[in-house]
Amino acid sequence: MHRRSLRLRLLITFGVGALLLSSLFASLTYFSVQRLLVDNQQQTDLRESFANAALVRSTLYSSPPALGALLNSIEAATNSSVLVHTHHQWLSTSHGAATSDVSAEIVHAVDNGKVLHQTISRRGKLIFIVGVPIPAVETQVFEVFRLERLEHSLKILGLVLGLGALVTSVIGLGGGLWVSRRAVRPLLNVSSAAAAIADGELTTRLLVGQADQEVQQLTESFNTMVSRLVARMERDARFASDVSHELRSPLTTLTTTVSVLQQHRDELSPVGRESLDLLAADLSIFQSLVDDLLEIARSDAGSLEHVIEIVPVAELVRQSARSAAQRLGIPEVPVEISDAARELSVGVDRRRFERVMANLLGNAAHYAGGAIVVRVDAADSHVTVDVDDAGPGVPIDERESIFQRFFRGRAAHDRSLARGTGLGLALVRDHVAAFGGTIVVHESPEGGARFHIELPRREGAVE
Numbered sequence: 001m002h003r004r005s006l007r008l009r010l011l012i013t014f015g016v017g018a019l020l021l022s023s024l025f026a027s028l029t030y031f032s033v034q035r036l037l038v039d040n041q042q043q044t045d046l047r048e049s050f051a052n053a054a055l056v057r058s059t060l061y062s063s064p065p066a067l068g069a070l071l072n073s074i075e076a077a078t079n080s081s082v083l084v085h086t087h088h089q090w091l092s093t094s095h096g097a098a099t100s101d102v103s104a105e106i107v108h109a110v111d112n113g114k115v116l117h118q119t120i121s122r123r124g125k126l127i128f129i130v131g132v133p134i135p136a137v138e139t140q141v142f143e144v145f146r147l148e149r150l151e152h153s154l155k156i157l158g159l160v161l162g163l164g165a166l167v168t169s170v171i172g173l174g175g176g177l178w179v180s181r182r183a184v185r186p187l188l189n190v191s192s193a194a195a196a197i198a199d200g201e202l203t204t205r206l207l208v209g210q211a212d213q214e215v216q217q218l219t220e221s222f223n224t225m226v227s228r229l230v231a232r233m234e235r236d237a238r239f240a241s242d243v244s245h246e247l248r249s250p251l252t253t254l255t256t257t258v259s260v261l262q263q264h265r266d267e268l269s270p271v272g273r274e275s276l277d278l279l280a281a282d283l284s285i286f287q288s289l290v291d292d293l294l295e296i297a298r299s300d301a302g303s304l305e306h307v308i309e310i311v312p313v314a315e316l317v318r319q320s321a322r323s324a325a326q327r328l329g330i331p332e333v334p335v336e337i338s339d340a341a342r343e344l345s346v347g348v349d350r351r352r353f354e355r356v357m358a359n360l361l362g363n364a365a366h367y368a369g370g371a372i373v374v375r376v377d378a379a380d381s382h383v384t385v386d387v388d389d390a391g392p393g394v395p396i397d398e399r400e401s402i403f404q405r406f407f408r409g410r411a412a413h414d415r416s417l418a419r420g421t422g423l424g425l426a427l428v429r430d431h432v433a434a435f436g437g438t439i440v441v442h443e444s445p446e447g448g449a450r451f452h453i454e455l456p457r458r459e460g461a462v463e
């Protein structure tokens with residue numbers, strides 16, 4: 001399943017969380033303040049309209065003609081219009097105050113002797129209407145307050161709170177970014193350390209710094225785990241090396257005994273001779289297995305010392321191929337050096353390079369009827385050495401595994417005579433890597449296998 005990144009999730013959580021919280025806070029504040037302001041305003045307006053109604057009443061009693069002047073003066077002094085309804089009709093609509101603002105139901109309710117106040121919206125604006133009855137003269141006084149200023153204040157409040165919520169969300173997002181970075185950093189460190197260790201850098205450890213307690217714990221457990229693993233690997237490598245070492249002396253005794261027996265071969269019965277030959281053959285396989293194991297174990301333990309010399313590649317390959325062939329008892333293989341490679345040098349341990357050649361030429365002899373040619377060439381900053389044969393080649397699915405320890409391919413199983421242990425190419429790869437190079441297998445132009453070695457070019461004296 002596709003997993004979203006932890007950082008993104010933290011970021012979204014923080015951003016959305018901050019947005020929700022700040023919006024909630026802003027709305028709560030807005031509605032409480034709105035309620036408070038409206039209540040306050042209404043209290044003030046109510047008081048005012050009762051006072052004005054009292055004025056209207058006393059004017060109606062004392063001198064009704066002065067009512068117009070009174071209404072005008074009230075209107076000039078306040079932010080409201082006073083409407084007087086008497087004997088079922090409007091007495092004065094001073095300054096065009098809309099009597100239509102006061103609905104028939106309101107008039108009716110006040111006419112029944114009830115004091116009434118109400119906030120309503122007219123033409124998109126809020127108004128507050130107060131109706132006071134004066135039953136003695138069948139009159140109702142209405143005062144209509146326009147709440148423009150209140151609306152304006154609320155608008156500004158809304159704007160400020162909205163802006164505040166936005167800023168808080170942005171700050172929350174920033175916090176999320178910081179926290180996610182901080183939270184993910186130790187994970188990235190662990191993963192890059194693990195990758196380095198997987199690449200063979202076994203000394204890699206996480207830095208024990210002033211990190212948080214949990215991260216510190218992770219760091220310590222990780223480092224302990226790696227140290228224990230490395231210790232265990234070293235112990236295993238030492239064990240293999242010790243075992244192979246211990247096997248050497250009895251093996252030498254056995255080899256000596258067999259060679260003594262071989263000197264007296266003629267004195268043995270035919271069955272004895274046959275047994276001796278079998279013993280000698282197995283002994284030589286055993287010997288090479290122990291040699292290879294010891295070398296691999298030392299290479300694992302890091303105690304395999306390479307004496308690296310800078311040598312001319314042409315001479316190195318020619319000589320190694322010749323002595324390998326001699327040692328293996330196989331015909332010599334022609335070595336072709338390209339013009340580009342003639343003057344170049346490489347840095348290798350001679351003895352081990354010879355073992356590389358011996359392994360490759362030995363394999364070619366075993367599985368492919370012998371190598372046809374060894375070619376040396378130059379490519380970029382590398383020198384290449386190709387060992388070609390015309391045998392069955394290496395199947396594509398085995399081209400990587402044949403370099404693993406104890407891996408024996410189909411070619412080995414097809415030829416019951418070719419006995420081996422599957423360590424040869426593993427050692428070859430270890431040695432080539434120790435020289436800073438690589439080895440892979442392809443198909444040769446002749447149809448068989450081509451073992452292709454690349455070694456870094458080294459500057460050095462060429463005789």
Ligand SMILES: Nc1ncnc2c1ncn2[C@@H]1O[C@H](COP(=O)(O)OP(=O)(O)OP(=O)(O)O)[C@@H](O)[C@H]1O
Pocket residue numbers: 359363364367368389391392393394402403407408409410411412413419420421422423424425426449
């Ligand atoms: N030239 C070749 N042509 C075809 N197959 C090969 C060739 N060289 C190696 N192989 C395959 O690669 C496998 C591994 O070779 P490697 O040299 O590591 O082991 P081995 O030859 O089986 O045993 P040993 O450890 O004695 O050398 C062989 O078993 C064989 O299947």
Ligand SMILES: [Mg+2]
Pocket residue numbers: 359362363420424425
């Ligand atoms: Mg081999």
